[in-house]
Amino acid sequence: MNLTHFFEELWKQYTLKTPAAQKIKDLFEAEGNTVFNDHIAIRTFNDPRVHIDVLATPFITMGYEPKGEYYFExxxxxxxxxxxxxxxxxxKIFISELILEEFSxxxxxxxxTILDQVDDHTLQQKNLILKGRVWQIPSLENYNTLLAESEYAAWMYVNGFCSNHFTVDVNKLKTFDNLSQVNEFLKENGFNMNTSGGEIKGSSxxxxxxxxxLADIVTVEFKETVKKITSCxxxxxxxxxxxxxxIFNGFIADSADKIFESTDMQLQEKQ
Structure with a gap:
């Protein structure tokens, strides 16, 4: 699969879980814009079977190379x-991993135990990022156990391997001059913004x-029940x-820290 087709497949899977993204892209295009993707983000654990370098494999094969490193204390x-x-x-590709040894x-x-449910052949597939949740149907008990320590871990358990988000390159939008205008446009069209750390994270x-x-909410089937959970x-x-x-091509750790919270159910409940 070439680069274009790979991203098309990522987008297809992403918009199934994030219908708001397709709606917003359509709105931008209706205004006369061509929407370019600045970066995608991927989440994982630092277990050697699925750590960053494992998930980066298909991108390295397609011509990518590592550029920056970040730590979120x-x-x-x-x-x-x-x-x-x-x-x-x-x-750009942004891949984060939960540092397991820093938790209980x-x-x-x-x-x-969750990863042990998956055979090595599945985890070693180069396109693991396209496979979604490859372990068994999650249990609500396990979800709540993870959630008590890490919203990120609980999110991974439910959503699995996927593009956690795509990113509109605002610089390339023809009908918007800055991010503030984009945010106002989104709010006017009924979308709720992640306000953690302010609507705009970072600065000139x-x-x-x-x-x-804020992330879309989907109904997830657990072993015990069904529950509404954030997706992407x-x-x-x-x-x-x-x-x-x-042009600066890197990322700002403090800003990304707040962006991560777009999937936090507590933020959703405050809206």
């Missing part, structure tokens, strides 16, 4: 971002501004030039 996450070696228009033994053992001085809508969300980024006139 509060959420106990480590992340890398990847850029395409020769195609500057190719979306109970959480560590539970995550390993940091060379990156980001915002996101759509992000929007505006990048600035540095002193040398070069």
């Amino acid at each position: 509060k959420k106990k996450l480590y992340a890398k971002h990847f850029e395409h070696k020769s195609n500057p228009d190719a979306p 033994v109970e959480l560590q053992n539970l995550v390993r 001085s940091l060379l990156l501004e980001q915002s996101s809508i 969300y759509y992000e929007f980024s505006y990048r600035y030039q540095n002193s040398e006139g070069v």
